[in-house]
């Protein structure tokens with residue numbers, strides 16, 4: 001190698017080292033820029049917060065009312081047309097249960113049931129769950145408000161329990177579980193009783209098709225049937241003549 005060639009070689013190596021150094025510097029600079037760029041505004045925002053940001057707004061008070069229920073005694077006079085001497089249970093064995101529930105309009109409401117004293121706590125438990133899950137109830141008046149007339153109560157889509165009457169069934173007359181305060185009919189229009197070709201109430205005809213669940217309906221595995229099942233109450237929707245509105249502790 002000539003001396004001149006050697007100088008050229010040194011110059012080439014020097015230039016190469018300089019290029020490598022430049023590349024290393026650039027490569028090193030990139031992550032630094034990436035790391036430092038966001039850090040500055042973050043720090044600035046944090047520093048500015050106490051000065052420029054108003055205090056956090058106070059959360060609005062909860063608008064959902066709490067579930068409420070009461071259990072009280074009921075007199076023969078209060079039972080009106082729903083009770084008479086000779087019924088299988090007397091007023092002393094019955095209780096009035098007032099219950100918060102949701103209406104179909106999405107608003108909270110309150111109603112009352114008359115049930116057997118032994119069923120009062122179960123109803124409170126069921127309706128607490130229905131309230132928590134916003135299951136709608138059309139209305140809940142004791143059936144004396146309808147003169148003890150089950151057809152009138154059903155036509156009004158009224159949810160009711162105690163009524164001293166016979167079972168609505170084929171065969172010889174027998175007391176209904178309602179006559180003991182051990183059964184309840186929920187949203188009768190949305191949950192009609194299909195008895196030997198009849199639809200009870202007639203307004204429930206549009207709900208005979210159970211394959212399309214709509215609000216207020218009892219469906220297998222739904223909140224209504226599950227809430228009663230949790231209390232050991234059975235659903236009439238499983239009968240050969242399905243009574244979708246009916247739940248009882250007796251199975252009848």
Ligand SMILES: [Zn+2]
Pocket residue numbers: 178183184185243245246247
């Ligand atoms: Zn019933």
